[in-house]
Structure formats: structure tokens, C-alpha cells
Amino acid sequence: MWVKALDMLLDRLRICGADFSKVAALSGSAQQHGTVYWSVGAEEVLKKLDNSHFLHTQLASCFSVTNSPIWMDSSTTKECESLEKSLGGAEALAKITGSKAYERYSAAQIAKIYSSKPVAYKNTERISLVSSFACSLFLGKYAPIDWSDGSGMNLFDIEKKTWSEQCLNACAMGLDQKLGMPVPSQTVLGKISDYYVERFGFNEDCNVVAFTGDNPSSLAGICLKEQDIAVSLGTSDTVFLWLSEPKTLPEGHILINPVDQERYMVLLCFKNGSLTRERIRNLYSDRSWDQFNKLLESTPKGNYGYLGLYYDSQEIIPSICGDFRFDKDGKLVNKFPSPEIEVRALIEGQFLAKKAHLLNLGINIGPESRMLATGGGSKNHHILQVLADVFMTPVYTFVSLIFF
CATH class of the missing domain: 3.30.420.40 (ATPase, nucleotide binding domain)
Known part of the structure; x- marks a missing residue:
């Protein structure tokens, strides 16, 4: 094939007339x-x-x-x-x-x-x-x-x-x-x-x-620098960044940097990405991203303390499957009070999980850090705003600075 x-x-x-001789x-x-x-x-x-x-x-x-x-x-x-x-x-x-x-x-x-x-x-x-x-x-x-x-x-x-x-x-x-x-x-x-x-x-x-x-190529293709953090929002979500010296990670991966063979790159892969976002969208927004975004924007940062973690298929980091909803007291609940809370719980939960894993690995997210977003999900500015809020750092796409 x-x-x-x-x-x-x-x-x-x-x-089509391509001139391969060039x-x-x-x-x-x-x-x-x-x-x-x-x-x-x-x-x-x-x-x-x-x-x-x-x-x-x-x-x-x-x-x-x-x-x-x-x-x-x-x-x-x-x-x-x-x-x-x-x-x-x-x-x-x-x-x-x-x-x-x-x-x-x-x-x-x-x-x-x-x-x-x-x-x-x-x-x-x-x-x-x-x-x-x-x-x-x-x-x-x-x-x-x-x-x-x-x-x-x-x-x-x-x-x-x-x-x-x-x-x-x-x-x-x-x-x-x-x-x-x-x-x-x-x-x-x-x-x-x-x-x-x-x-x-x-x-x-x-x-x-x-x-x-494909993952090393992504690091090279977006011209990632040290202290930058790239997030690819696709079928699987990935997070990758430069690393000067190799580390032994309990979760995630260390690869040879494709741009500088003496350096390394950290790669964290999360299997439940866009398909999970689409499932919640279809459930509450009639398959419409516009409606999904309206629900997302109708709730404040922090979502009144509600948090959700959603794993449609067996996740890689961590090894877990199922939906987990928490109220403002940190207790597991069967459902949230409203669709808009569910929507924000999903998006904030996905990004908070990524940030938590980076912090647990000793990755510093400082004032000079930049978030570079790519993948299909990076076209949704409402989702990118949540990414900026969670990491408290500017988020860039290939076109321009998006949010502070």
C-alpha cells in the first residue's frame, strides 16, 4: 500500500507538470x-x-x-x-x-x-x-x-x-x-x-x-528553541521540547535531537486527543465547533473548581481508561451540573494533565518559555486560550502570536 x-x-x-529536475x-x-x-x-x-x-x-x-x-x-x-x-x-x-x-x-x-x-x-x-x-x-x-x-x-x-x-x-x-x-x-x-x-x-x-x-520532524519543522514547549493537538496529543542532557523518565520518551545530534528531545504522547474532544463536542454541541466554543467561553477559568479527565482508549501517560469527573471538593461525581462545565472540564483537564507531567519530570516552565501549538486543534483559538491560561505563557501558532 x-x-x-x-x-x-x-x-x-x-x-500536473511538476519539474522534478529542479x-x-x-x-x-x-x-x-x-x-x-x-x-x-x-x-x-x-x-x-x-x-x-x-x-x-x-x-x-x-x-x-x-x-x-x-x-x-x-x-x-x-x-x-x-x-x-x-x-x-x-x-x-x-x-x-x-x-x-x-x-x-x-x-x-x-x-x-x-x-x-x-x-x-x-x-x-x-x-x-x-x-x-x-x-x-x-x-x-x-x-x-x-x-x-x-x-x-x-x-x-x-x-x-x-x-x-x-x-x-x-x-x-x-x-x-x-x-x-x-x-x-x-x-x-x-x-x-x-x-x-x-x-x-x-x-x-x-x-x-x-x-x-514524524515527531523529530515536528521539532525540526517548527524551529523549536531551547525553553520552548511544543504541543501538537491531533488524534494523539504530543508535547515535545529540547533537552541538553538525557534524563531517565518514568513516563515519556527521550529521543536524539534531529537538529543537533549532541542534544536530546523530550516527547510525551497522550493517546486521547482530538477524538476525545470530538466525542464531547458531538454529545453537547450537535457536532458543531462553533457551539462547542460558545459553551467553552460561557464558563470562567478554573471552571468553578470542576475538573474532568477523559480517556476513551487506554491512555499511555498514565495507563488508565474511562471518564473521571471531580467536583470542587475533589470528589468523584457521576456527572457535571451543565454541558458548559463538562466542555471546559475536558479542555482544562487535558492541558492541566500535560502541565502536571512536565512539572513532575522537572521541566521548568519559566517566563522565557513559549508554547508553540500545531496540529488540527491549533486552529481553534478558543482552545488555545485555555492552553495559554493553564500554562500561563504566550501561545504561538505558525502565523502569529495568539494570546497572552
């Missing part, structure tokens, strides 16, 4: 944690692509695992427990790799393939992340995994900047050979494959730079 999507995209761009270099990003399993001999196919045929027809038999595990797969609890036990516990694993074991992370997914599909694993010549897989398509050979995306696998030693032998051995035999050597995120890997020169008219001198994950 991914390969065919690239075929369709490039063909449509060509038909492209001097290309790179890209992809959702983190997903893994792609190239079968034995696949690289030779990549090196000898025929420009008269589509990519997806030529690569149809090049994958030992047909359906790639992605970040939404949470079926690897057993593998996570085994990995942490092998490394001496969750904290020991987090100290090495920047994260405790997570079900959606690549290490657990690879371990599951190794144990449940031994023939497929044996027939795997290279394991790519989705980012390095996409890069390989343009490079015409296996692209290495970059440090930043690789540090979101539970396999990468974030201080030594290489694979952790302990983690590799805890997951599968011969894994180091199947992963290849990781490289810094800014690495120029080579020239674009002749296939794209001949089929689409790319310049033969077009450089291919290592691809990376």
Missing part, C-alpha cells in the same frame, strides 16, 4: 515505531528497478512480512515484560534507550515477529523503520535508520549513539545485521536512484538525506 501510494503520488505530480535534495518523515521487513534479495531488486514499470509491481515479492506492525499495535505486552526483565527493569531500560518498554515500540514488535513468525524472520534480510523504508525507495538500496527515529525503538543507546547489544540480544538473534548501522539524522546518504531520473526526470545529482520520524 505504501509503495503504491508513492507510485500514485509521483505520477499525479508529473501529470529538486536538489530530498528527505522525509514517517510515523514512528512501525517496522518493514525486507525479504532476502530485496536490495538487488531495489538496485535494478525498471523505469517502465510501477514500483509496487516490482517490489510485490520483496517483503517477508506482508502487513507491517505500526504504532497503534498494542499486542506486545508479553514482549515488553520480557525486554524489561532482561535489562533489569523498566528504569534500567529507560536509562539506556530513553524509554521504558512500550507495546507500540519497534523492539517489542520485532520480538513478536521473531517468536511468532520464525520463518518470516529468518527470511528477512533487512528491517527498516517506516522512515528508512521510504528513504530506501528513493535511494535504490537499503537506507540506514537515523539516530533520532532509531531512538524511538527501545533498541538504541542514546548516550553511546549506537544499538544496545543488551537490547538487541533480548529481542532476537542476529538483529544487529538486520538493522544495519544507524547514522546521524542530517546524513547525506547518496544520489537518487536512476529509476526516478529515468521515469520522472529527477536530476541525477539530487541528494537523498536520511529520513526520520
Whole structure:
């Protein structure tokens, strides 16, 4: 599906008149944690692509695992427990790799393939992340995994900047050979494959730079600075920021900074984001954001002491599910007095939870801090006003300063 999507995209761009010969270099990003399993001999196919045929027809038999595990797969609890036990516990694993074991992370997914599909694993010549897989398509050979995306696998030693032998051995035999050597995120890997020169008219001198994950790309793309805090309001809400030295976090993740390989980034992921906001909107506002915003604006900051925490699906930070409503005395209640209180309880609760986790991790939110909001939710200025109120700091989008 991914390969065919690239075929369709490039063909449509060509038909629309895109002049690929002007492209001097290309790179890209992809959702983190997903893994792609190239079968034995696949690289030779990549090196000898025929420009008269589509990519997806030529690569149809090049994958030992047909359906790639992605970040939404949470079926690897057993593998996570085994990995942490092998490394001496969750904290020991987090100290090495920047994260405790997570079900959606690549290490657990690879371990599951190794144990449940031994023939497929044996027939795997290279394991790519989705980012390095996409890069390989343009490079015409296996692209290495970059440090930043690789540090979101539970396999990468974030201080030594290489694979952790302990983690590799805890997951599968011969894994180091199947992963290849990781490289810094800014690495120029080579020239674009002749296939794209001949089929689409790319310049033969077009450089291919290592691809990376979507979260590291977000940090780079919004030009985040030290002391800034970025909040992405999407299907999952994420919070990320620069970090000078690695920390061992009980929750959340430390990744290699894609912009400065000697620095790091903190990433906190909250699974219940926009879909949860949409559920409450649909319940009280007839699917209208305008009506939702009117309810939000009709209550004051602090919501008369009422607070709500809403987890439609099993949350990551913390591991919890369900709706929790608290009155002004801090007691659990079954419902709130009115829809407008429910609406503000949801939005304030989501942002207060994010702030609490940052403070618990020792992240300082000072007078020089800026909040940079992105994602679909950042288009709603009423929601951004609550974000500014909760963090007591200016909130910016890509266009301008929004609120104080």
C-alpha cells in the first residue's frame, strides 16, 4: 500500500507538470515505531528497478512480512515484560534507550515477529523503520535508520549513539545485521536512484538525506528553541521540547535531537486527543465547533473548581481508561451540573494533565518559555486560550502570536 501510494503520488505530480529536475535534495518523515521487513534479495531488486514499470509491481515479492506492525499495535505486552526483565527493569531500560518498554515500540514488535513468525524472520534480510523504508525507495538500496527515529525503538543507546547489544540480544538473534548501522539524522546518504531520473526526470545529482520520524520532524519543522514547549493537538496529543542532557523518565520518551545530534528531545504522547474532544463536542454541541466554543467561553477559568479527565482508549501517560469527573471538593461525581462545565472540564483537564507531567519530570516552565501549538486543534483559538491560561505563557501558532 505504501509503495503504491508513492507510485500514485509521483505520477499525479508529473501529470500536473511538476519539474522534478529542479529538486536538489530530498528527505522525509514517517510515523514512528512501525517496522518493514525486507525479504532476502530485496536490495538487488531495489538496485535494478525498471523505469517502465510501477514500483509496487516490482517490489510485490520483496517483503517477508506482508502487513507491517505500526504504532497503534498494542499486542506486545508479553514482549515488553520480557525486554524489561532482561535489562533489569523498566528504569534500567529507560536509562539506556530513553524509554521504558512500550507495546507500540519497534523492539517489542520485532520480538513478536521473531517468536511468532520464525520463518518470516529468518527470511528477512533487512528491517527498516517506516522512515528508512521510504528513504530506501528513493535511494535504490537499503537506507540506514537515523539516530533520532532509531531512538524511538527501545533498541538504541542514546548516550553511546549506537544499538544496545543488551537490547538487541533480548529481542532476537542476529538483529544487529538486520538493522544495519544507524547514522546521524542530517546524513547525506547518496544520489537518487536512476529509476526516478529515468521515469520522472529527477536530476541525477539530487541528494537523498536520511529520513526520520514524524515527531523529530515536528521539532525540526517548527524551529523549536531551547525553553520552548511544543504541543501538537491531533488524534494523539504530543508535547515535545529540547533537552541538553538525557534524563531517565518514568513516563515519556527521550529521543536524539534531529537538529543537533549532541542534544536530546523530550516527547510525551497522550493517546486521547482530538477524538476525545470530538466525542464531547458531538454529545453537547450537535457536532458543531462553533457551539462547542460558545459553551467553552460561557464558563470562567478554573471552571468553578470542576475538573474532568477523559480517556476513551487506554491512555499511555498514565495507563488508565474511562471518564473521571471531580467536583470542587475533589470528589468523584457521576456527572457535571451543565454541558458548559463538562466542555471546559475536558479542555482544562487535558492541558492541566500535560502541565502536571512536565512539572513532575522537572521541566521548568519559566517566563522565557513559549508554547508553540500545531496540529488540527491549533486552529481553534478558543482552545488555545485555555492552553495559554493553564500554562500561563504566550501561545504561538505558525502565523502569529495568539494570546497572552
